[in-house]
Amino acid sequence: xxxxxxxxxxxxxxxxxxVDIKPTMQDYELTIPDKQDMMLLEAILRIKxxxxxxxxxxxxxxxxxxxxxxxxxxxxxxxxxxxxxxLKQPIELRPLPGLPxxxxxxxxxxxxxxxxxxxxxxxxxxEPPPAKERLQSPAERKKLDGLYECILCACCSxxxxxxxxxxxxxxxPAGLLQAYRFIADSRDTAKVERLEALTDPFSVFRCRGVMNxxxxxxxxxNPTRAIGHIRSELLAEGN
Amino acid sequence: xxxxxxxxxxxxxxAGGAGMRAALALxxxxxxxxxVSKVFPTRSHTVSAQGGITCALGNVxxxxxxxxxxxxxxxxxxxxxxxxxxxxxxVGPQVxxxxxHMGLPFSRLDxxxxxxxxxxxxxxxxxxxxAARTCAAADRTGHALLHTLYQRNLAEKTNVFSEWFAIDxxxxxxxxxxxxxxxxxxxxxxxxxxxxxxxxxxxGGAGRIYQSTTNALINTGDGIGMAxxxxxxxxxxxxxQFHPTGIAGAGVxxxxxxxxxxxxxxxxxxxxxxxxxAPHAKDLASRDVVARAISLELRAGNGFDINGVSxxxxxxxxxxxxxxxxxxxxxxxxxxxxxxxxxxxxPIPVVPxxxxxxxxxxxxxxxxxxxxxxxxxEYVVEGLYAVGECACVSVHGANRLGGNSLLDLVVFGRAAxxxxxxxxxDLPLKSVGEAELDAxxxxxxxWDNTREGESVSQIRFEMQKTxxxxxxxxxxxxxxxxxxxKLLQLQQRLNHAAFKDHSRVFNTTRIEALExxxxxxxxxxxAHAAIYRTExxxxxxxxxxxxxxxxxxxxxxxxxxEGHRMTQRAVNMKxxxxxxxxxxxxxx
Numbered sequence: 150x151x152x153x154x155x156x157x158x159x160x161x162x163x164x165x166x167x168v169d170i171k172p173t174m175q176d177y178e179l180t181i182p183d184k185q186d187m188m189l190l191e192a193i194l195r196i197k198x199x200x201x202x203x204x205x206x207x208x209x210x211x212x213x214x215x216x217x218x219x220x221x222x223x224x225x226x227x228x229x230x231x232x233x234x235x236l237k238q239p240i241e242l243r244p245l246p247g248l249p250x251x252x253x254x255x256x257x258x259x260x261x262x263x264x265x266x267x268x269x270x271x272x273x274x275x276e277p278p279p280a281k282e283r284l285q286s287p288a289e290r291k292k293l294d295g296l297y298e299c300i301l302c303a304c305c306s307x308x309x310x311x312x313x314x315x316x317x318x319x320x321x322p323a324g325l326l327q328a329y330r331f332i333a334d335s336r337d338t339a340k341v342e343r344l345e346a347l348t349d350p351f352s353v354f355r356c357r358g359v360m361n362x363x364x365x366x367x368x369x370x371n372p373t374r375a376i377g378h379i380r381s382e383l384l385a386e387g388n
Numbered sequence: 389x390x391x392x393x394x395x396x397x398x399x400x401x402x403a404g405g406a407g408m409r410a411a412l413a414l415x416x417x418x419x420x421x422x423x424v425s426k427v428f429p430t431r432s433h434t435v436s437a438q439g440g441i442t443c444a445l446g447n448v449x450x451x452x453x454x455x456x457x458x459x460x461x462x463x464x465x466x467x468x469x470x471x472x473x474x475x476x477x478x479v480g481p482q483v484x485x486x487x488x489h490m491g492l493p494f495s496r497l498d499x500x501x502x503x504x505x506x507x508x509x510x511x512x513x514x515x516x517x518x519a520a521r522t523c524a525a526a527d528r529t530g531h532a533l534l535h536t537l538y539q540r541n542l543a544e545k546t547n548v549f550s551e552w553f554a555i556d557x558x559x560x561x562x563x564x565x566x567x568x569x570x571x572x573x574x575x576x577x578x579x580x581x582x583x584x585x586x587x588x589x590x591x592g593g594a595g596r597i598y599q600s601t602t603n604a605l606i607n608t609g610d611g612i613g614m615a616x617x618x619x620x621x622x623x624x625x626x627x628x629q630f631h632p633t634g635i636a637g638a639g640v641x642x643x644x645x646x647x648x649x650x651x652x653x654x655x656x657x658x659x660x661x662x663x664x665x666a667p668h669a670k671d672l673a674s675r676d677v678v679a680r681a682i683s684l685e686l687r688a689g690n691g692f693d694i695n696g697v698s699x700x701x702x703x704x705x706x707x708x709x710x711x712x713x714x715x716x717x718x719x720x721x722x723x724x725x726x727x728x729x730x731x732x733x734x735p736i737p738v739v740p741x742x743x744x745x746x747x748x749x750x751x752x753x754x755x756x757x758x759x760x761x762x763x764x765x766e767y768v769v770e771g772l773y774a775v776g777e778c779a780c781v782s783v784h785g786a787n788r789l790g791g792n793s794l795l796d797l798v799v800f801g802r803a804a805x806x807x808x809x810x811x812x813x814d815l816p817l818k819s820v821g822e823a824e825l826d827a828x829x830x831x832x833x834x835w836d837n838t839r840e841g842e843s844v845s846q847i848r849f850e851m852q853k854t855x856x857x858x859x860x861x862x863x864x865x866x867x868x869x870x871x872x873x874k875l876l877q878l879q880q881r882l883n884h885a886a887f888k889d890h891s892r893v894f895n896t897t898r899i900e901a902l903e904x905x906x907x908x909x910x911x912x913x914x915a916h917a918a919i920y921r922t923e924x925x926x927x928x929x930x931x932x933x934x935x936x937x938x939x940x941x942x943x944x945x946x947x948x949x950e951g952h953r954m955t956q957r958a959v960n961m962k963x964x965x966x967x968x969x970x971x972x973x974x975x976x
Contacts, residue, residue, distance in 0.1 A: 167891050198845040201897040202889035206427075209604040211640045211722060213531055214431040230725050251575060252894040258428070271539035272491025281445075282488040284500030290493065297493045297525075297532060301430055336491065 153183035157192065158239035161203065165252050172250070176239070189236070190217055190229040205254040212367060215302035218245055219254050225304035225365040245307040247316065261303045264320045268328035268346075273339035289335035296330035296375060298368050299323060305362035305372055311355040318351035322362035322372030325353060329375035332382060344379070344386050353379055391570075391581050391825060396420045396547075397812050398586040401554045401569065401611065404432035405530070405797035406776025407590030408537035408546075410755075413805025415544035419812050422582060424549040424571055426606065426899070429538045433592055433604040434797065437530025438718060439507060439645030440522035441487075441798070442791030443480030447501045448520040453477040454966055455512055456521060460792060463509045463674050464785025465926035466942060466971040467624065469960035472753040472781045476792075476799045478965070483798050484523055492536040494525050495715070505715075506648040507790040509674040509976070518672060520648075522791035527643050527718040533794055549582075551575055553899055554610060556828040557587070557618040560818035565770055566618065567818040570828040574899060577892025579832065581825060585815035586808045589615070589749060589757075589774040590801065594910040598742035599856035602634050602641035611778035613906025615749045616913065616949035617831070620759055620769070623780040623944050623957065625747035625910070626917035627927050629788055630861050632678040634741025636699035638726040642719055642738055644790040647671040649715055651704040653682065654735060655690035661700075666976040673976035676787040676927045679740035683861045686739075694737045701735035708732075740861055745910075746788055746927065747917070748780035750946070750957070755779065755804030760946065764955065771815045773804040782944065785959075786926020835901050841886030844901045847908075851878050855911055859918055864931045872915040875908070882908055913947045920954040921945055938971050 157179045164172035177196050181187065190210055197203045205228075206216040212230040219228055220243040222236055233240070248256040274283075306312045306321035320328065328347065331337050347353045353376060362372040398414055400407045403425035411423045425432065444451040457477040461468055488494060488502060495503035502523045510519040525532035541548070551574040558581065560567045568583040591611030595603025612622055632653070633642040647653075652671045655661050665681040666673035673681075682700050685691060691698035704712060704719075709732045712720055716731075723729050723736045750758040755773040758766050775781075776797045783796055808815075858871025882904065887897045923937035924930050944957040961968045 165891055166893055197897075198843070201843070201845075201887050202891070204894045204896050206431075206896075208427055208431045208606045209433065209436050211436065212725065213528075213718075214427075214433075214435050214604065216427065216431045255894050262428075266542055269543070271536075271543040272489075274489075278485075278489040280485075282485055282494070282502050285496050286500050287496045287498060290496045293493045297535070298528060300435075300531070301428075331491075334491065334493075 409801030468785030
């Protein structure tokens, strides 16, 4: 007895700098059992088994490592937590927008990570640590929820028009979310310096509240709100 | 010499929890250190750890690291090395406080101290009541830990070779140890020789030898493959942990912390069956015990049928939305995504799923790799270290306790880093010749020069299927022998396999081919070791040898790649500060 099958259509961005002058969109078809749904990543892995020249990043396949961010039918997301059934065909896959393409769906994330590093995303506390843990109340700790969970997939920053125009100067939603994660940490003693580093017209203030970042974040985080908090803190500090 | 050479004091291969903790320990030494990782560091598999990191802080109840040690020795089914376990449990609290000082966002108790939850196999007072010893950042502890370590490494300006793939060790020209590794820059496809006084392997697990695994796609046993090809032994590699609760069909992990918070397993009759298998610890018995219990329930026809997959269910709905949202938010998200089930309302369908490699490259408690000479005498391979899942130090023995993996990473990552720091000036930069470099390049050259052959994905698929069918929760000699025969044939086919795309820039197919060599080496080592150990102990459960046999097998198994030779190695029963824990019958 043969199982009923269906065909899923894809259009995938292809660019190999060794042979291509410019990118093209390549058609693929995948045949899968009629009743079966699957994550987009699984479908792309099957396409790669047919065409081993297709390049993309992947690791955890469960939405926590942030490797497989891509532009899926015009919207940034993680392939590993996107169900095929939720997508209109042909499914159009492109690299994350606004970053240089290395090959196919693989982008150069250098500038994204540089903006992240710029906010000093690590705890600063000049006092000698106690013998045990630094105390933090559950209420203080709760302020880090919605901030620390970021997986650095870059879906947010690469959906942000301000980041597209000024990727060297505007920190972008992912970096700013982490900037606020440390500003909000009761154990951090560098709040003043952290805020001072953000007073220029670009780092924070290029955010125009478009909120694409909130719309696409696969972890349901809200960088726009964090940016709002940074702005309030800057006002409170009198900058 | 055409090959570009980069010289460092130390290179660390792998940027998960162990590799990054080692890098930090070295950061203050003023040494030149390179952290080499095939993925950007925060993509490493440590990120997927959920439930927590175990150590006796005593924040919830009075606690003692010796109790933790007792549990770990018992959990290991007595083949964990007691000097290493002692060291890990004793230094654990200090190492966890260090993580807190680095900024790790632990969940908190009302008094502001680190939150600790109950986990499987934990007891107070050497086998007494259930303990709560696992420190947690909600159910995202691995993510919090990995990002914190990456952030600290950013602060320390660690030199990261991101998206560089280590291919093979390069032997020293005088035959004494290793001079470095050949590595491939994935972005441009070019190779280089990384020359160093010290090499730390922190390459993680190899769960992708199985079809159904909680492991990331990158867990391909790269360190195991490199070690075996370099003539180094691999220890206790038959010991694979099957986590009781992987989401049925998807394989995605559901933390033991769910049961720690009060969840429990039910069969299709709604029965809390663990009460029958482990009357005292119930759902918080050791993982090997729970995984076997589930398998027996499924075999007895007591499973639910979810789209043709037989499974049991993990019930959490009685815990209430508040607890689930605050303590297990990631589990709720994964369950909704991968099972289509909201655990606040319905139980999650789960099955035992390959999760963790207890075996690995044998080391002492400083992380130094141990080899055995032709007379069976052990010696330290100077300058070579292994830490984390790729190592067998051995703190997990035949069965790892939940929450001990993250602890292992940071304790021994740190220990190896400190040991290298202390010895670095005395370790020579060993010279190499063309012959050694050519040897280390031969594997890549073989792949690059083969244009026609069977595909990597087909061979990988058949290997995973064989491991799943013949080396699972329950094993028999007959099936394992059949499985081994298939693997040996697959190895032959792999020697002639090919890929079509020979371009250089970000060629992930080329990487997958190199990874399959490592997977196959790990699978073959597993098969040989599993057939060799004719008893049942911990995760290694043989139906043809159902009893533990302390007379013959209270020992490590050692696999040697050349001729697939198996030997034994004594378990360390000599802790430094406490009396050894003698083997007893293991009941929960």
